[in-house]
Amino acid sequence: MLFHRFYDDQLAQASYLVGCAATGESIVIDPNRAVDQYIAVAEKEGLRITHATETHIHADFVSGTRELAARTGARMLLSDAGPPEWQYAFRDDPGVVLLGDGTTFKVGNVAFTTIHTPGHTPEHLSFLLTDTASATEPMGVFTGDFVFVGDVGRPDLLEKAAHLADESETSARMLYRSLVAFRRRPDHLQIWPGHGAGSACGKGLSAVPQSTLGYERRTNWAFQIEDESEFVAAVLEGQTEPPAYFGRMKVVNRAGPPVIGQRRAPKRIGPDRLAQVLRDDLLLDTRSTADFAAGHIPGSVNVPWSQSFTTYAGSVLPSDRDLYCLLPDESDHTAEVIAQALLLIGYDRVRGYLGREGVDGWVTAGQVLGSMSTLSVEELSGMDREAVAVIDVRGRNEWNDGHVRGAVLIPLPELTGRLDEIPADRPVVLHCQAGSRSAIATSILLAHGWHDVQNLTGGFAAWRAAGLPVTVDE
Numbered sequence: 001m002l003f004h005r006f007y008d009d010q011l012a013q014a015s016y017l018v019g020c021a022a023t024g025e026s027i028v029i030d031p032n033r034a035v036d037q038y039i040a041v042a043e044k045e046g047l048r049i050t051h052a053t054e055t056h057i058h059a060d061f062v063s064g065t066r067e068l069a070a071r072t073g074a075r076m077l078l079s080d081a082g083p084p085e086w087q088y089a090f091r092d093d094p095g096v097v098l099l100g101d102g103t104t105f106k107v108g109n110v111a112f113t114t115i116h117t118p119g120h121t122p123e124h125l126s127f128l129l130t131d132t133a134s135a136t137e138p139m140g141v142f143t144g145d146f147v148f149v150g151d152v153g154r155p156d157l158l159e160k161a162a163h164l165a166d167e168s169e170t171s172a173r174m175l176y177r178s179l180v181a182f183r184r185r186p187d188h189l190q191i192w193p194g195h196g197a198g199s200a201c202g203k204g205l206s207a208v209p210q211s212t213l214g215y216e217r218r219t220n221w222a223f224q225i226e227d228e229s230e231f232v233a234a235v236l237e238g239q240t241e242p243p244a245y246f247g248r249m250k251v252v253n254r255a256g257p258p259v260i261g262q263r264r265a266p267k268r269i270g271p272d273r274l275a276q277v278l279r280d281d282l283l284l285d286t287r288s289t290a291d292f293a294a295g296h297i298p299g300s301v302n303v304p305w306s307q308s309f310t311t312y313a314g315s316v317l318p319s320d321r322d323l324y325c326l327l328p329d330e331s332d333h334t335a336e337v338i339a340q341a342l343l344l345i346g347y348d349r350v351r352g353y354l355g356r357e358g359v360d361g362w363v364t365a366g367q368v369l370g371s372m373s374t375l376s377v378e379e380l381s382g383m384d385r386e387a388v389a390v391i392d393v394r395g396r397n398e399w400n401d402g403h404v405r406g407a408v409l410i411p412l413p414e415l416t417g418r419l420d421e422i423p424a425d426r427p428v429v430l431h432c433q434a435g436s437r438s439a440i441a442t443s444i445l446l447a448h449g450w451h452d453v454q455n456l457t458g459g460f461a462a463w464r465a466a467g468l469p470v471t472v473d474e
Contacts, residue, residue, distance in 0.1 A: 001110055001131040004041050005192070005209065008032060010310045010341050011061050012198035014209070016142060018129065019047040020108020027051035027107045028074075029127065029142050030194050031064035033257070033344050035071055038064075051107055053077035053099075055144025055194060056124040057086065059157050059246040060201055062346050063253045069095055070259045077105070081116040082123030090256035099125060109133045117146040117182065119175020120153030120201070126182075128189075140190030141213075146178065148193045150206035152222040156239050157201075161246035172232040179231075183223055187214025200242055200311065240395045244413040245314030245345055252346055260348065266339050268332065269324065269352040271361020281322040281351070284313075286338055288328065289439040293455075295369035297362050300326065302372075302443035304436075305338060312440055314345045315413040322349045330355040372442055375429055375454040377463045380404075388427045393441045394460065398433060402470040404463060412437045419448060431456035431463070 002019035017038055019026030026047040028038045031054070042049050049072040052065045056079065069076050073095075078088050080098035091098060097105075101116035113128040126146050128138040145153035155171035158164045190212055197207040204221075217223045225231040269277075274297060277283050283300040285292055286309070292302040303313045305328050317323070323342070327334050335353040342350050354361075363369060380390070390407040392399060399409045410418050412432070422428060428450060430438040435458055442455040456463070464470055 001133065002026070002045050002047065004045075006037055006041075007196070007209070008034070008061075008344070009307065011344060012196050012205070013061060014192070014194055014196065015064075016192060017041055017047075017049075018107065018110055019045060020110050020133075021046075022133070023108035024048050025050040025108040027053060027077075027110075027112075028064075028068060030054050030058075030144060031068050033062045033064045033067055033260075034340060035064045035068045038068060039071065048072070049074045051075050051077055051105075053127070055079075055126065055142065055146070056121040057088070057250060057253045058145075059161055059242070059249045059253075060195075060199065061344050062249065062257045064257075066090070066257055067259055070261070079114075079123040079125045081125060082118060082121070086121065086123045086254070088256070089254055093256070101125075106132075113138070115141070115182070117143070117178040119155050119171055119178045120145040121158070122171070122174070124153075137186075138189060140192055141185075142192045142194075144194040145201050146175075147182065147191055147216060147220070147222075148195060148202050148205045149191070149208045149211045149216070150220055151202040151204045152179065152220070152235065154202055154235070154239050156236055157242060157246060157250075160239075161242045162250050163247060168236055169232055172235050173228060175235065176228050176231045179222060183213070183217055185213055187212065187217070189213040191216060198307070200240065200246070203238055203240065238397055240397060241411045241413050243311050243315040244416075245319070248319060249346060257346075258348070260343075263343070265336055266325070266350050267352045268335070269354060271354065271358055271365065273324075273352075274354075274358060274362060277324045281324060282318065283324050283326060284317065285326040285443070286328050287326060289372075289436065291328075292443060293372035293374070293439070295359065295371060296443075297326070297359065298368075298370040299447050300443070301440075301447050303440055304328070305334070308436075309338075310341050310345050312412070312437070313342060313347070316416055316440060316444060317347065318416075319346055319349075322351045323347060324351055325353040326358050327353055327355050370446060372439070372446065373454040374457045376457050377466050377468060380429055380456060380463075381466075381468050388429055389423045391422060391428060391430045391441070392432070392460070393430060393437050394432050398460070400473050402460070402464065402472050404431070404460065405469060405471045407431075412441055415441055415444060419445075422450070424450060426452070428453040429456055430454070431459045433459050434461050435459045 127142040156168040158167040286305040339350040432438040
């Protein structure tokens with residue numbers, strides 16, 4: 001048996017290729033849209049990708065199952081578990097095989113058995129793996145977003161991301177019952193999860209890539225709670241606001257993501273195109289916050305290229321407009337990497353990019369650069385609170401732990417949908433915990449026509465460190 005783990009750092013997402021050396025067949029579990037990586041490894045190992053499957057309808061990235069099937073001819077194995085409203089819309093397509101609880105199938109000499117493990121989503125499956133060439137019992141299980149190392153999948157996304165009312169508690173109870181059944185399986189089972197630290201699909205995931213069921217039973221908080229109601233309260237407590245794009249991903253992945261084939265790389269454009277881009281499209285400035293603040297092209301939105309890029313970009317960017325990127329460096333490779341990161345979360349319309357010549361060309365053409373103003377916590381504390389609007393773009397859990405008196409909470413993922421709540425008749429100060437999210441929010445307000453807007457230096461952490469008054473909700 002051949003086994004290969006793929007990991008996308010931006011998404012904190014794991015996918016797996018399992019192959020049979022004897023027959024040359026292989027399967028990819030939870031592929032994302034960057035399917036070239038799976039094809040390349042399979043070819044290197046002398047394998048054909050004959051099957052592609054996924055544990056559930058994903059919310060945090062576009063599934064690559066259909067893309068991989070189109071490229072390789074692989075059969076698509078999809079969950080048939082769960083209620084009708086959470087069935088795949090392309091379930092009747094050629095090449096689709098539906099899987100229920102306890103379904104068994106083989107990929108060469110590697111056997112798989114499905115376990116219906118609802119909770120994170122109603123249709124969620126986990127896959128037990130048995131290498132029949134050397135064993136008669138399973139060696140491990142692909143748990144997707146059911147069990148992580150140190151945590152379990154959050155059960156509140158249908159309510160918070162897909163906007164289905166009163167689903168969180170129901171899903172949490174399903175998750176508890178799935179765990180009760182799962183914990184009875186043997187200690188030696190290896191656990192291969194779908195995400196690691198940094199994913200928004202849980203609240204405390206470990207960076208360790210795999211574990212065993214025995215170890216998780218001893219250390220994972222979710223296995224320590226014996227009472228269902230206590231578990232429900234614990235698993236729902238402290239869950240953050242999901243990125244805004246999660247709801248759209250659920251719709252796309254249930255309907256069946258469009259197959260893009262061999263994608264065209266974005267093209268470098270000249271500064272002479274900027275006026276048209278700003279009029280018709282969206283200019284995404286991926287430079288650092290400091291570079292953007294020092295001088296940017298008015299009308300552009302700043303989401304710095306960083307480990308959190310996809311989370312923030314998916315929270316604030318529209319998906320129905322052509323995008324052009326201003327790069328943090330001059331590398332064509334950087335442009336391709338950024339375009340692929342956006343493609344993985346459903347932004348298929350990255351058309352072109354510019355390097356530093358974009359800013360230089362704007363100035364050479366006689367245009368004025370914009371700037372982003374900052375404000376210290378001491379300056380804010382001395383201002384008349386009635387004369388300034390303070391917008392807190394942190395999450396609700398952060399807000400509940402303490403906030404600036406008189407501030408208004410608008411979490412970053414909700415900002416673009418709540419712009420009408422932000423006054424335009426007085427100065428606006430935005431803050432988050434340390435300053436990165438509020439810098440993005442400030443760029444959005446500037447792009448939408450606000451002028452007197454400032455980012456609070458150091459954010460709420462600096463406010464609290466300075467000993468300034470903090471309000472805590474009861």
